Amino acid sequence: MTISTRGAAQAPAVLVLEDGRTFRGRAYGAVGETFGEAVFNTGMTGYQETLTDPSYHRQVVVMTAPHVGNTGVNDEDDESRKIWVAGYVVRDPARIPSNWRSRRTLDDELESQGIVGISGIDTRALTRHLRERGAMRVGIFSGEALADDAALLARVQQAPEMKGADLSFEVATTEAYVVPAIGEKKFTVAALDLGIKGMTPHRMAERGIEVHVLPSTATAEEVYAVNPDGVFLSNGPGDPATADLTVIKAVLERRTPLFGICFGNQLLGRALGFGTYKLKYGHRGINQPVQDRTTGKVEVTAHNHGFAVEAPLDKVSDTPYGRAEVSHVCLNDNVVEGLQLLDQPAFSVQYHPEAAAGPHDAAYLFDRFVSLMEAERA
Numbered sequence: 393m394t395i396s397t398r399g400a401a402q403a404p405a406v407l408v409l410e411d412g413r414t415f416r417g418r419a420y421g422a423v424g425e426t427f428g429e430a431v432f433n434t435g436m437t438g439y440q441e442t443l444t445d446p447s448y449h450r451q452v453v454v455m456t457a458p459h460v461g462n463t464g465v466n467d468e469d470d471e472s473r474k475i476w477v478a479g480y481v482v483r484d485p486a487r488i489p490s491n492w493r494s495r496r497t498l499d500d501e502l503e504s505q506g507i508v509g510i511s512g513i514d515t516r517a518l519t520r521h522l523r524e525r526g527a528m529r530v531g532i533f534s535g536e537a538l539a540d541d542a543a544l545l546a547r548v549q550q551a552p553e554m555k556g557a558d559l560s561f562e563v564a565t566t567e568a569y570v571v572p573a574i575g576e577k578k579f580t581v582a583a584l585d586l587g588i589k590g591m592t593p594h595r596m597a598e599r600g601i602e603v604h605v606l607p608s609t610a611t612a613e614e615v616y617a618v619n620p621d622g623v624f625l626s627n628g629p630g631d632p633a634t635a636d637l638t639v640i641k642a643v644l645e646r647r648t649p650l651f652g653i654c655f656g657n658q659l660l661g662r663a664l665g666f667g668t669y670k671l672k673y674g675h676r677g678i679n680q681p682v683q684d685r686t687t688g689k690v691e692v693t694a695h696n697h698g699f700a701v702e703a704p705l706d707k708v709s710d711t712p713y714g715r716a717e718v719s720h721v722c723l724n725d726n727v728v729e730g731l732q733l734l735d736q737p738a739f740s741v742q743y744h745p746e747a748a749a750g751p752h753d754a755a756y757l758f759d760r761f762v763s764l765m766e767a768e769r770a
């Protein structure tokens with residue numbers, strides 16, 4: 393059993409929002425300073441997967457679950473090579489993690505990876521503030537970084553905004569690698585890494601797909617050099633309005649089966665001529681109700697997005713690549729959660745069917761991708 397010696401003994405820390413609202417607590421993880429976009433995540437479990445999801449790059453994540461760290465940190469659940477959140481905000485950190493897989497405490501892990509956090513603040517009040525005013529820039533300061541509030545606020549207001557941020561190349565692999573099919577190999581997929589989570593190629597591998605994960609900068613020639621049966625566009629951080637659409641347009645031009653998730657859905661939307669916009673505070677958690685309008689079924693799903701596609705919900709749209717429709721919608725707020733082309737094998741969802749963490753209701757989407765590739769071959 394690992395007992396954290398930190399908690400109440402930690403240094404004072406302060407969280408300063410760009411509109412001046414300030415919360416005082418104690419340092420959690422590394423002592424120092426950090427800046428990012430304040431967003432809240434409503435997952436009651438799965439913090440290790442959240443922390444290591446590259447889509448959280450440059451975001452300071454506020455956990456609405458009041459008690460965080462209960463199951464420690466294990467060697468199996470990381471979704472990428474490191475923690476990506478820019479900062480971490482919790483109400484009440486567990487002092488004694490308890491789980492058969494736990495290897496370290498969460499605060500030790502945050503500290504060893506240099507992630508500045510804050511604990512002991514009213515995360516409910518902070519979440520309500522973000523819900524009312526929208527996601528905004530934030531700073532967390534502890535130790536030597538503490539200064540008078542006005543000076544800290546001025547620094548928060550100078551930090552970069554999420555709108556307009558082009559971040560995929562900061563998180564994606566620089567070298568291509570292969571995730572082999574589990575069992576018999578049936579298909580080859582070229583997956584563009586825009587900030588991919590480890591579970592995603594795994595879910596494809598489980599279905600007999602050999603996944604060639606390519607850097608975010610891969611060209612259409614590099615994509616087609618692996619002779620793919622299908623192309624996959626991953627999730628990723630940043631503003632989809634900044635993304636380069638050359639590769640996806642080439643894939644649509646060639647009518648290769650295409651599946652995108654999250655950032656990938658936003659890129660498909662843009663390639664089809666739809667706009668993307670910033671949501672007020674986004675969807676982050678593992679209990680979001682989505683309806684698949686192609687079957688009428690409702691699924692409970694994992695989300696992490698701050699932007700969304702702007703597309704008409706109730707009509708088929710004509711696009712440069714044929715007719716397209718909104719296939720999935722979030723039942724909380726009618727945000728577009730999926731797109732489907734009607735004249736060629738391409739679709740995408742705004743949420744996370746790989747579900748790490750999260751419910752597995754949406755796993756059928758990987759099967760849909762397989763069906764498109766099968767149909768193409770037939």
Ligand SMILES: NC(=O)CC[C@H](N)C(=O)O
Pocket residue numbers: 447626627628629630631632653654655656696697698699700
């Ligand atoms: N998880 C993702 O791919 C997020 C996509 C995009 N960065 C957004 O916030 O909407």
